[in-house]
Amino acid sequence: MERIISGTDMKKVDEYTINEVGIPSLVLMERAAKSVADLIEETTDKNSEVIAIAGTGNNGADGVAVCRMLYIDGYNTCIYIMGNIDKATQEFKTQIEIAQKVGIEIKDASRLTRDEMDKKHVIVDSIFGVGLSRNVDGDYKKLIEAINQSKAKVYAVDIPSGLNADTGKVMGVAVKADYTVCFGELKLGAVLYPGADYCGKLSFDNIGFPDVSYKKCETVYKYHTSDDLKLIPKRPNYSNKGTYGKLLVIAGNKDITGAAFLCAKAAFRTGAGLVRIFTAKENREVIQKLLPEAMVNVYDTDDFDKKALDACIEWANVIAIGPGIGTGGIQKNMVEAVLESRKNTVIDADGINVISQNVKLKKMLHKNVILTPHLGEMARFENKTIDEIKDNLVKSAFNINYMYNANGILKDARSVAVTQDDIYINMTGNSGMATAGSGDVLTGIVAGLLAIGCNVENATTLAPYIHGIAGDLVATKMPKASIMATDIIEEIKNIMPQ
Numbered sequence: 001m002e003r004i005i006s007g008t009d010m011k012k013v014d015e016y017t018i019n020e021v022g023i024p025s026l027v028l029m030e031r032a033a034k035s036v037a038d039l040i041e042e043t044t045d046k047n048s049e050v051i052a053i054a055g056t057g058n059n060g061a062d063g064v065a066v067c068r069m070l071y072i073d074g075y076n077t078c079i080y081i082m083g084n085i086d087k088a089t090q091e092f093k094t095q096i097e098i099a100q101k102v103g104i105e106i107k108d109a110s111r112l113t114r115d116e117m118d119k120k121h122v123i124v125d126s127i128f129g130v131g132l133s134r135n136v137d138g139d140y141k142k143l144i145e146a147i148n149q150s151k152a153k154v155y156a157v158d159i160p161s162g163l164n165a166d167t168g169k170v171m172g173v174a175v176k177a178d179y180t181v182c183f184g185e186l187k188l189g190a191v192l193y194p195g196a197d198y199c200g201k202l203s204f205d206n207i208g209f210p211d212v213s214y215k216k217c218e219t220v221y222k223y224h225t226s227d228d229l230k231l232i233p234k235r236p237n238y239s240n241k242g243t244y245g246k247l248l249v250i251a252g253n254k255d256i257t258g259a260a261f262l263c264a265k266a267a268f269r270t271g272a273g274l275v276r277i278f279t280a281k282e283n284r285e286v287i288q289k290l291l292p293e294a295m296v297n298v299y300d301t302d303d304f305d306k307k308a309l310d311a312c313i314e315w316a317n318v319i320a321i322g323p324g325i326g327t328g329g330i331q332k333n334m335v336e337a338v339l340e341s342r343k344n345t346v347i348d349a350d351g352i353n354v355i356s357q358n359v360k361l362k363k364m365l366h367k368n369v370i371l372t373p374h375l376g377e378m379a380r381f382e383n384k385t386i387d388e389i390k391d392n393l394v395k396s397a398f399n400i401n402y403m404y405n406a407n408g409i410l411k412d413a414r415s416v417a418v419t420q421d422d423i424y425i426n427m428t429g430n431s432g433m434a435t436a437g438s439g440d441v442l443t444g445i446v447a448g449l450l451a452i453g454c455n456v457e458n459a460t461t462l463a464p465y466i467h468g469i470a471g472d473l474v475a476t477k478m479p480k481a482s483i484m485a486t487d488i489i490e491e492i493k494n495i496m497p498q
């Protein structure tokens with residue numbers, strides 16, 4: 001597990017570290033600059049000409065220090081200042097004084113032309129960091145546009161200038177970097193889209209912030225790394241199929257067969273011991289052919305037998321409901337019966353749509369439920385537009401827990417998983433996964449993890465991580481355009497622990 005932090009919270013960490021812990025600002029800055037200078041030295045040759053384009057805040061101060069370090073190491077460097085130096089931070093003024101004494105040339109960035117930029121090999125982008133406070137316009141905008149058109153390699157200090165470090169939103173215009181080094185932790189604005197597309201190769205360096213400073217800030221987001229796969233429960237030798245859960249998959253309808261198959265098969269590959277599919281009678285034959293390992297119970301849409309459903313619910317210890325079920329009265333009754341059982345439950349797709357239309361069902365959500373909406377489903381659930389959800393991705397996901405006491409995976413290119421304890425941003429996966437049925441596979445993975453004994457919290461946060469790795473493994477074997485949901489399922493076996 002690693003941490004992600006918003007720009008706003010990082011400022012609190014900065015302040016606490018400097019004012020309460022007593023690590024001087026310039027000491028932190030020296031390490032920040034060193035990490036960028038080291039990266040430039042590792043990825044360029046010494047003949048490279050480097051310019052820092054520096055705003056007059058502490059991000060600019062970092063850039064000036066980067067240039068000074070490279071200059072001392074033999075690089076040809078020059079600093080271009082953007083903004084009014086009279087209003088500069090004390091750290092900036094200090095860094096400029098040092099640079100001048102060292103012998104580095106300092107110029108005015110408002111006179112910097114595209115042609116001049118093209119003659120340089122490396123641009124250190126240190127115009128704005130987490131202190132960006134409003135939309136970028138005027139000369140700043142022109143400068144950033146020129147950086148983006150130049151042929152130089154761009155190294156962003158802390159975050160590409162112009163990105164909102166809390167949301168990843170482009171504030172009018174933003175630098176398109178080849179490399180970005182975040183200080184402290186990865187910045188939320190650098191991992192969320194569209195920001196993520198502006199960072200190039202993204203890394204972070206702690207630069208000496210102590211743990212106690214993070215504890216003082218309000219929210220720390222997290223992301224899973226391969227170490228966390230150890231959270232998946234081990235399979236004891238002395239076990240049988242009942243040990244690995246009785247999963248009921250309520251999915252599919254008259255014209256929709258695939259959803260139940262994809263979800264159930266993904267659950268099997270994740271380790272579920274027994275899977276029973278409850279679906280419309282028209283699907284029985286094809287599902288039995290596609291997935292003979294699953295038990296199949298069916299219902300008649302025109303003559304729904306609630307008792308048969310109740311028996312299935314009674315049998316199960318984990319339930320996945322929603323993919324392709326439809327949103328009529330029968331489906332409402334199904335969702336209601338499932339919620340009444342209070343069993344560990346994943347609710348996806350139409351399951352969520354049904355709840356969105358029904359206040360009573362919303363109130364029945366509980367702590368053993370995991371909702372897995374995509375942006376459209378979340379928009380309906382919250383009665384908002386998709387753009388509103390996109391612009392507030394983390395907050396929308398958070399609301400699933402805050403408002404309804406449930407867990408959630410808000411699916412997007414960077415899915416956000418929320419539980420009572422944590423908010424995880426998923427860093428795995430690729431655009432090849434934007435394909436029909438991919439979400440059904442995720443539902444199956446969540447349900448499979450619950451079935452093998454993962455607690456609700458771990459199942460919520462690990463499922464998108466595993467799903468994304470599976471997609472990334474597929475992408476090593478075929479073009480992203482060709483990836484299908486069934487390919488993703490087949491990689492799950494290469495991720496689960498032996």
Ligand SMILES: NC(=O)C1=CN([C@@H]2O[C@H](COP(=O)(O)OP(=O)(O)OC[C@H]3O[C@@H](n4cnc5c(N)ncnc54)[C@H](OP(=O)(O)O)[C@@H]3O)[C@@H](O)[C@H]2O)[C@@H](O)CC1
Pocket residue numbers: 014015018024025026028029032055056057058059060062083089127128129130131132133134135136137140157158159183
């Ligand atoms: N010791 C520390 O704290 C450490 C900090 N570190 C580094 O400091 C960075 C944060 O520094 P920061 O807080 O000084 O803010 P920063 O990102 O330089 O921007 C502020 C400047 O931008 C200006 N400005 C803003 N928006 C604007 C706009 N749209 N258009 C035009 N101008 C605009 C704003 O001007 P003003 O709003 O006052 O007019 C001000 O001049 C952080 O990202 C990291 O790199 C590390 O070294 C670790 C130790």
Ligand SMILES: Nc1ncnc2c1ncn2[C@@H]1O[C@H](COP(=O)(O)OP(=O)(O)O)[C@@H](O)[C@H]1O
Pocket residue numbers: 374411412413414415428429430431432433434435436437438439440441442467
């Ligand atoms: N560009 C992307 N990068 C990473 N993951 C993606 C991307 N696009 C889609 N996904 C993932 O693929 C899945 C799509 O789910 P969903 O929209 O419910 O599809 P469907 O309804 O067709 O099953 C989600 O888990 C989502 O996070």
Ligand SMILES: [K+]
Pocket residue numbers: 059125126127128129156157158159160161
């Ligand atoms: K920057």
